[in-house]
Amino acid sequence: MGGGPVSSNVLFDSPGPKARRRSLIFSIIALVVVAVIVFWAILTLAAPRLSSGIKLPGSFDPSRWDIFSDPRVWRDIGLGVLATLEAAAVASVLALAVGVAFSLLRTSVFPWVRIPATVVLEFFRGMPVLLIMLFILLVSSFGTFWAVVLGLAVYNGAIIGEILRAGIASLPRGQQEAGLSLGLTRLQTKSFIEYPQAFRQMLPVIVAQLVVLLKDTSLGYIVGYSEIIRTTMTEMLAFHGDRYKFSLYIITLVIYLGVNLSVSAFARRLARRRPAR
Amino acid sequence: MNAVIDNLPLYLQGFGVTLSLFFIGGISAMILGTIVAAMRISPVAGFRGAAVVYTEALRNTPLTLVFIFFVSVLPQLAPRLPYFASACVALALYTAPFVAEALRSGVNGVPIGQAEAARSLGMGFGQALTLVIFPQAFRMVIPPMVNVFVALAKNTSVAGGFFVAELFQRGKGLANTNGDSVIPILFGVAFFYLVITIPLGIVSSRLEKRWVVAR
Structure with missing residues (x-):
């Protein structure tokens, strides 16, 4: 080595x-x-516990895991996972679109486009996603799904915009010059010559950001969108009772780790496969 | 606008809590992250393995789940911590792997000749790391590290969803009680977050210019 x-x-x-x-x-x-x-x-988990006068059996006691033999429980969990994936998928597509738009505006040759775009972009990059979600939730009447999706799209779009801009800046200057000297307009040069290369070069970083986006769908728990955590830790917990808290938490954690680790592994493979330039 | 000015004391209280979450969580994450980074490059295989498992597990768990663990699952195991303390622990544990990764990338960015020179002078692992590698790595690490702290400043808002009366929760409460001026109230909250994140960005680009040239 x-x-x-x-x-x-x-x-x-x-x-x-x-x-x-x-x-x-x-x-x-x-x-x-x-x-x-x-x-x-x-040991601590397995020990029975006194909780407000009621004796709870230990956390590994079958009576605290028995709901998982019921297929309906797994259907509920599956719906929660679907809700998470749905929000993440819609938000990813929108975030990519917003990102392309932001990077276009930010690299514009006109200062009256570039400067406001920069200010707006910096504003969104400095915001907690949670605050953007709350803003959309309270100000619009789109409901919690769109609050989560649009919040994620705007925030991650701003970040992907910066990533794309860095990708374009890292291209050799000759690429743009060649495009312009062939008689292409600036927009044509950008969309046919610069963006395809920048996108390719930045793909691993963009995918890593989309993993962050997937993790951030969990903020739906706080703004009231029934994604996987809210489904298990609020709704199913209320329905099945507090003694399933630990088992539901473990199941949720395992699901999240499984999904995220496989997406991250995919991102790493993508990064390795990137052609050497 | 009046709603913001009238409630300025509430904003400032929330901002104070946000700042203390940021500093306590940040400093703990820095200490823990440095230890994890050192473990990750140490000669002892057991330390390396433990550091990798910790980093991968925490980086792939959403912050919300970490918070739920400390606020609602852990009290089954141990006596309940106050919400503010739980929030600090959750933020520190969640941020530490990102600090460690930033440090590790910095260590990998130090030219290999530096390490060879240190080793050829007879320095051991600890000396080479603390006297030669880390001082240089810290400089290269500034831009990614500032990004980690900007992310931490924004992540403190998650504590607002778990019973800590910081800026986000104050803003949410104010928006509920002043239904007619939701937009100015939330822009007020946004302003206070920018007060943390924008200076961090400026400091980072300044330091980057000053220190990266120095080598």
Whole structure:
């Protein structure tokens, strides 16, 4: 791996017998510490608990997981997942469109277009998504789905706009000059020559931003859109009772980790496949 | 506009809570993130593994779920923390992996000759890291690190959904009680967020210009 990144192999000697032993001991200590914490957590979870006078069985007791043998519960969870994916999909498409529009306006040759676009873009980039969602929810009458979707679209659109602008700025100047000298208009040069290259170059960054967007659909929990977290942790919890809180939480967490890790893995593969230029 | 001016004390209270979430969460995330980054490049395989698992798990979990864990699931395990403390812990734990990743990319950006020089002078892993690599990595790390903190400043708003009376929650409450002037009230909230995020951006580009040249 010679010539690789600093963190790969330069910072320490390839370990000899003594260092290997020491490293093994540290590893075992780390493992033991983690194991003790996990063990303690499992013990505490498994112990029955007194909660406001009622004795709850331990968290691994079958009576706190039995709802998951009911297919209707899984249908409810599936609907929640669908609601999350639906919001994420619609918001992604809109965010890409908003991003292209923002980067076009921001790189305009006319100052009276460029400067207001820059101000608006900086404004949205500095806002919490949650606040944009609340604004849309309270000011319009679109309902919670569109509040989540439009909030995500505007915010992530501003960020994707900046990503695209950086992509265009990183292109060799000759690309634009060649386009213009062929007699294409500025808009034609942008859409046929600069954007396709910028998009390709920035694809991994854009996909990473779309993963963030997917995670941010969970803010629907706060503004009242029934995505997966609200479905499990509010609605199903209220319906099935508080003793399923832990099991519902674990299921939600596993679903989120599963979806996000697979999308992230896809993004990494995309980044590797990017042709060397 | 009047609704904003009349409620300025409430705004300022909320802004104060937001700022303390930002600073407490940020400093804890910085400390934790530095430890995680050091673990991630350490010679001990066990540390590396633990750091990778932590980073990947937290980076792929939405902040909302982290908050739910500390506000509603953890009280089943341990005594309940006050909401503000839970929010700080959630923000710090969520932000630390991003700090660690920014640091790691900075470490990888330090030319390999620097590490070789340090090692050839006889420095060990700890010395090479603290005396040679980190001081240079910190400079390269400034732009991505500022982005992490801008994201943290915006993420403090999630605490408003979990019973912490910070800026977002104050704004939501004010919008509910002053139904006729929702737009100015929410723009007031937006203004206070920009007070944090815009200076951070300016500081970052200044520092970038000053420090990146220095090497």
